[in-house]
């Protein structure tokens with residue numbers, strides 16, 4: 001209920017009905033007009049105050065604070081030629097430092113850290129162990145635990161996708177799903193179209209498999225455009241594409257369903273497979289979840305990859321591939337790569353989903369992430385001023401910051417590390433060394449004083465980096 005009050009105020013603030021400095025209705029008046037309790041309105045006001053959107057003045061009431069605004073990052077101009085990827089060393093260096101437990105992990109995209117579900121998962125796993133005994137510790141089937149595969153196949157019914165349990169292959173996270181999907185449709189030397197900026201794990205896979213990456217620019221507001229995809233595939237021998245079908249990492253934009261459909265039709269017309277990365281699909285902030293691109297496939301050339309890493313536990317390493325056409329080949333590659341995925345973790349996740357705990361958790365997690373996003377955006381705008389372009393994520397857990405060209409994100413990365421703060425420097429996200437003045441920051445963290453202090457330190461570092 002209080003979230004609805006927050007949504008109403010946020011909406012009226014962005015459409016201009018409520019303005020900076022304006023006094024909000026009293027608790028009593030708003031509770032009467034919305035037919036909700038006074039504590040509900042109070043909770044909403046307190047939450048808005050924590051987000052920095054409202055100021056409580058003793059004995060006077062609640063007032064809207066100044067609204068900061070920043071532009072969105074610009075769409076990149078790219079070389080438009082396929083290239084060998086060489087990001088592994090850089091990724092290794094960054095990984096070493098961003099996963100140090102004492103660092104404030106602004107560089108790690110781990111949304112569940114904002115609201116850990118540890119107790120529920122522990123309880124579920126203990127129950128599984130006591131019921132299954134030794135069997136939970138045995139090797140499982142190559143394609144995965146059948147009840148979980150059936151459950152996942154069932155979840156696509158919502159999009160009228162008639163997937164069978166055999167069309168689902170359980171993998172070690174989405175990273176292995178993407179790896180298998182890539183190996184299934186392309187080989188060394190082939191050109192793979194990726195969005196730019198692109199999640200660095202995909203670039204590392206392309207590098208590892210000896211393939212070439214072709215960057216297709218995405219725009220902060222609308223994501224990929226049909227025109228850009230058309231240009232890429234008309235000009236180059238693209239063997240396959242890997243795009244985020246819902247929320248993109250690092251930009252956080254969401255591809256509209258209509259654009260998605262047009263892109264799938266265009267690619268299938270040329271018999272080009274699309275590997276869709278849907279790991280952030282369930283973490284949407286919009287009214288409803290984006291539809292997986294596979295829904296629009298007529299030839300079965302769309303392979304869906306996803307996981308529970310962003311929505312339950314990355315350490316479980318459980319992801320999946322959904323494909324009718326390529327399922328047999330994917331299972332063969334899976335067997336060759338890792339035999340099977342953790343049986344124990346699959347059963348635990350199956351029980352977690354089946355009990356309804358997962359859906360309830362997702363609702364809470366989305367709400368916490370949305371609040372974190374609003375708070376962090378407000379803080380960043382206040383601290384960095386309006387020279388920094390900041391993305392407006394439609395879901396997920398990261399901001400993409402674009403500074404002016406005087407800031408080198410590699411310097412910011414090093415300076416931040418000296419202060420025990422990790423950030424992800426922009427060059428990680430491009431094979432052509434773009435985005436040197438960009439940084440990815442995560443709001444998938446518990447909101448506390450350390451985080452607020454860390455943001456201040458980060459902003460001071462950015463100013464320092466600009467002047468050196």
Ligand SMILES: Cc1ncc(COP(=O)(O)O)c(C=O)c1O
Pocket residue numbers: 109172173174175176199201248249277279306307308309310314318319
């Ligand atoms: C866009 C995207 N795809 C795939 C992955 C890999 O996910 P997993 O941890 O399930 O392997 C990540 C993880 O950060 C990601 O951000």
